Amino acid sequence: MFSLLLLAAAAPLQAAPATPATPADPVEADWRAVPDDELLVMTLASGKQVVIRLAAAFAPAHVGNIRALARARWWDGTSVYRVQENWVTQWGDATEKKPLPAGITDRPAAEFEIAAFQPAVRMAKADSYSTASGITADGWPVATNGRQAWLTHCYGMVGVARDALPSTGSGAELFTPIGQSARRLDRNYTVVGRIVEGMGYLSGLPRSDTPMGFYATAAERLPITSVRLASDLPASERPHFQYRSADNPRFAAAVAKRETPDAPTVSLDGAAVCDVLPAVRRTPR
Amino acid sequence: MFSLLLLAAAAPLQAAPATPATPADPVEADWRAVPDDELLVMTLASGKQVVIRLAAAFAPAHVGNIRALARARWWDGTSVYRVQENWVTQWGDATEKKPLPAGITDRPAAEFEIAAFQPAVRMAKADSYSTASGITADGWPVATNGRQAWLTHCYGMVGVARDALPSTGSGAELFTPIGQSARRLDRNYTVVGRIVEGMGYLSGLPRSDTPMGFYATAAERLPITSVRLASDLPASERPHFQYRSADNPRFAAAVAKRETPDAPTVSLDGAAVCDVLPAVRRTPR
Numbered sequence: 152m153f154s155l156l157l158l159a160a161a162a163p164l165q166a167a168p169a170t171p172a173t174p175a176d177p178v179e180a181d182w183r184a185v186p187d188d189e190l191l192v193m194t195l196a197s198g199k200q201v202v203i204r205l206a207a208a209f210a211p212a213h214v215g216n217i218r219a220l221a222r223a224r225w226w227d228g229t230s231v232y233r234v235q236e237n238w239v240t241q242w243g244d245a246t247e248k249k250p251l252p253a254g255i256t257d258r259p260a261a262e263f264e265i266a267a268f269q270p271a272v273r274m275a276k277a278d279s280y281s282t283a284s285g286i287t288a289d290g291w292p293v294a295t296n297g298r299q300a301w302l303t304h305c306y307g308m309v310g311v312a313r314d315a316l317p318s319t320g321s322g323a324e325l326f327t328p329i330g331q332s333a334r335r336l337d338r339n340y341t342v343v344g345r346i347v348e349g350m351g352y353l354s355g356l357p358r359s360d361t362p363m364g365f366y367a368t369a370a371e372r373l374p375i376t377s378v379r380l381a382s383d384l385p386a387s388e389r390p391h392f393q394y395r396s397a398d399n400p401r402f403a404a405a406v407a408k409r410e411t412p413d414a415p416t417v418s419l420d421g422a423a424v425c426d427v428l429p430a431v432r433r434t435p436r
Numbered sequence: 437m438f439s440l441l442l443l444a445a446a447a448p449l450q451a452a453p454a455t456p457a458t459p460a461d462p463v464e465a466d467w468r469a470v471p472d473d474e475l476l477v478m479t480l481a482s483g484k485q486v487v488i489r490l491a492a493a494f495a496p497a498h499v500g501n502i503r504a505l506a507r508a509r510w511w512d513g514t515s516v517y518r519v520q521e522n523w524v525t526q527w528g529d530a531t532e533k534k535p536l537p538a539g540i541t542d543r544p545a546a547e548f549e550i551a552a553f554q555p556a557v558r559m560a561k562a563d564s565y566s567t568a569s570g571i572t573a574d575g576w577p578v579a580t581n582g583r584q585a586w587l588t589h590c591y592g593m594v595g596v597a598r599d600a601l602p603s604t605g606s607g608a609e610l611f612t613p614i615g616q617s618a619r620r621l622d623r624n625y626t627v628v629g630r631i632v633e634g635m636g637y638l639s640g641l642p643r644s645d646t647p648m649g650f651y652a653t654a655a656e657r658l659p660i661t662s663v664r665l666a667s668d669l670p671a672s673e674r675p676h677f678q679y680r681s682a683d684n685p686r687f688a689a690a691v692a693k694r695e696t697p698d699a700p701t702v703s704l705d706g707a708a709v710c711d712v713l714p715a716v717r718r719t720p721r
Contacts, residue, residue: 236636237591263702279563279708296705306522306616316700329639331591331616332711338702351521351643354614358636415601417548417623420581423564426617 175405177430182393183289184434190381190392191221191344193242195231196374201349202381202390203309204431206291209302210343212259213311216322217343221380223252225323230372231356235364237330240353241312243323245365245372251323261319262341268293268300271398272406276421280334284424286406288398290431291345292424294337302342304333305425307354309344329354334425347392347431391434402429460690462715467678468574469719475666475677476506476629478527480516481659486634487666487675488594489716491576494587495628497544498596501607502628506665508537510608515657516641520649522615525638526597528608530650530657536608546604547626553578553585556683557691561706565619569709571691573683575716576630577709579622587627589618590710592639594629614639619710632677632716676719687714 191203207214220226232245251257270285270293278284281294284303292303304310309327313320319341327346328336346353356373359366366372381389395402409422476488492499505511517530536542555570555578563569566579569588577588589595594612598605604626612631613621631638641658644651651657666674680687694707 234640236639274564276564277562279559279561279706279711280704316702328616331613331618332708333616335704335707335711337704354521354639355519355641355643358640417601419565419620419622421564421566422620423617426564426620 173404175401175408177395177401181396181399181401182432183396185347185392185394185431187382187389187391188218188380190390191217191378192381192384192390193226193349193378194376195352196376197352199349199352201352202347202392203344204347204392204394205344206302206342208289209265209291210262210311210341212256213262213319213322213341213343216255216259217325218380219252219254220323221378222383223254224377225249225252226375226378229375231353231375232372233326233363233365234329234356234358236358237332238328238364239326240329240356241324241326241364242353242375243312243325245369251321255321255323257321259319259321261317263319263338264299264301265293266300268295271396272403272427274406274422274424274427275410278334278423280337286397286402286424286427286429288396290394290397290429292428294424299338301338303424304328304336304340304342305345305428306330306333307346307350307428308333308342309346310336310340310342313340327353345428345431347394348390348433392431393434394431395429397429458689460686460693462680462686466681466684466686467717468681470632470677470679470716472667472674472676473503473665475675476502476663477666477669477675478511478634478663479661480637481661482637484634484637486637487632487677488629489632489677489679490629491587491627493574494550494576495547495596495626497541498547498604498607498626498628501540501544502610503665504537504539505608506663507668508539509662510534510537511660511663514660516638516660517657518611518648518650519614519641519643521643522617523613523649524611525614525641526609526611526649527638527660528597528610530654536606540606540608542606544604544606546602548604548623549584549586550578551585553580556681557688557712559691559707559709559712560695563619563708565622571682571687571709571712571714573681575679575682575714577713579709584623586623588709589613589621589625589627590630590713591615591618592631592635592713593618593627594631595621595625595627598625612638630713630716632679633675633718677716678719679716680714682714 233241273285284294312324518526558570569579597609
C-alpha cells in the first residue's frame with residue numbers, strides 16, 4: 152500500500168472509533184451541536200449536497216442576508232459558475248441580473264475583521280500572514296497581526312464575493328478557496344462559513360480555461376437545485392451536525408501532535424492553523 | 437464583474453503583454469529555457485496533457501529512475517488511481533504488481549533534503565514549517581530550518597509516493613498535492629518536479645470516497661496513455677518551455693509586491709513561498 156503516511160497527515164483531528172484512546176482523542180462531551188439555523192444545505196443538480204456551517208457570530212450582517220436569501224429561495228435555479236484552478240469555486244447568479252429579495256441589506260458594512268483574537272488553542276509559530284493564529288473554542292480559525300483580528304481563509308471556508316475594494320458583497324455570490332493560497336484573501340473578503348460536508352463536489356469540478364475561471368458557456372455551469380437553512384427543512388430531511396470543541400486538553404494535545412508528530416515522521420516543528428481545523432461530523436444517531 | 441481582486445491575487449508572477457512595464461515585470465532575458473530532458477509529458481486517456489518540469493539537480497537518483505521509466509514506456513497503460521480530497525492526486529501502477537524495468541534503482545537513497553539553502557530571493561518572514569524560505573535562481577521553492585534544506589511541497593509540485601518511513605519510493609508512483617496543506621509533506625517525501633501545464637486535469641478529478649482516496653473500482657481510474665521525456669518526442673511534437681528566473685531585480689520586486697500589495701488591497705505584509713512560484717510558459721514562437 153502506497154503512502155500510508157499521507158493518510159495520517161490528511162486525517163481530520165478526530166479519532167476513528169477503533170483507535171485506542173490517546174490524550175489527543177476527543178471524548179463525547181467535546182462534540183457540540185451546530186444550531187440548525189447555522190447550517191446551510193445546498194443541493195446541486197447532480198443530486199449531491201454541500202453543507203456549510205455559518206459563522207453567525209463573526210459575520211452577522213452577511214449571515215443575516217444569507218438566511219434571508221435562503222428563505223426567499225433566491226439561489227434555487229442559480230449555478231456554480233466559476234472554477235478557477237488553484238484559486239476558487241464560486242456560485243450564485245451568473246447573470247448578475249437577478250434582483251435581490253426584500254429585506255436584504257444590499258451593501259452591508261464589511262466584516263473582514265472580527266472584534267478580538269480569542270483562540271482556545273494557539274499555534275506554536277507565527278506564519279507568513281499573521282503574528283499569531285489559533286482555533287476558537289467553537290472551532291473557527293482566527294489570526295491577528297497584533298492590531299486587527301480576523302477569521303482566516305482556509306481551503307473550504309466560504310467567503311463573500313464582491314467587486315473591487317473597498318466594496319463588500321451582499322452574500323448572494325459566495326466562493327470557497329480550492330487551492331493553496333487561500334490565506335492571501337484574509338482581511339480582503341468577509342468569511343461567512345466553512346464547508347463541513349461535500350467540499351469535494353465543488354473542488355472536483357472541471358476548471359475553466361478563461362482568465363478568471365468563469366465558465367465561458369451556460370452549459371458548463373452546474374445548476375443549484377436549492378439552498379436551505381437546515382432549520383427550514385422538514386424534520387425528516389434535516390441534517391444535524393456537531394463540531395469538535397477546542398477548549399479542552401484533548402484538542403490542544405491533537406494540535407501539538409500535528410505540530411510535532413511522532414517519529415518516524417520527520418517533524419517540521421510546526422503546522423499552520425489551516426492544517427488543524429477541528430473535525431465536524433453528522434450527529435450520531 | 438465579481439471579485440476583480442481575486443484575479444490579481446491569483447495571477448502568476450508574470451505580466452500580461454498589454455500591461456505597462458513596472459519594475460516587477462520580467463524582461464525577455466529573464467525567461468530561460470527548460471532543457472527538453474527535464475520535461476515530462478504525460479498524456480491522459482482524455483487526450484489532455486500534463487507537463488512536469490523535473491528537478492534534476494535536486495533529486496538526481498529519482499529523476500534518473502523517472503527518465504528510465506519514461507524511456508521504457510513503463511507508465512503507458514497505467515492510471516491515475518487516487519484522488520483524495522484536499523490532499524493528493526496519485527498515479528502509476530494501481531495493481532502494485534507491474535515489474536520495474538531493468539536499470540531502475542529499486543530503493544534509491546531518500547532525497548528528502550537538498551545540499552544547501554541558496555535562494556535568489558528570500559521571503560520576508562519565516563513560516564509555520566521553516567525558519568526561512570525562498571526561490572532559487574532557476575525557479576524552485578526551497579526552505580530551511582537552519583540545519584537542513586529542502587525543496588518545498590507546494591500545490592502542483594510532484595512527489596514520490598512510498599511506503600511508511602523510512603522508505604523512499606522508486607519514482608514509479610508519483611503524486612501531486614491538490615489541497616492546502618502540502619507543506620506538511622516537506623522532508624518526508626522526495627520532490628522530483630513541478631507541474632507546469634495541465635494541473636487542472638489532475639486537480640479537477642472526482643474525489644474518491646474511500647478513506648485514503650484510492651478509487652474503489654478500476655472503472656473510476658483515469659488511464660494514462662503515455663509518459664515521455666520531451667527530448668524523446670519527435671521534433672514536431674516536442675514542447676518547449678521557459679521558466680522565469682529569480683536572480684534579477686524584477687522578480688525580487690514582484691515578490692515584494694506580493695508580500696506588500698498596493699492599496700486598496702489590504703496588506704498582510706507577508707506571503708508564503710508557495711504563493712510566489714515563478715511563472716513557466718511555452719516558449720514563444
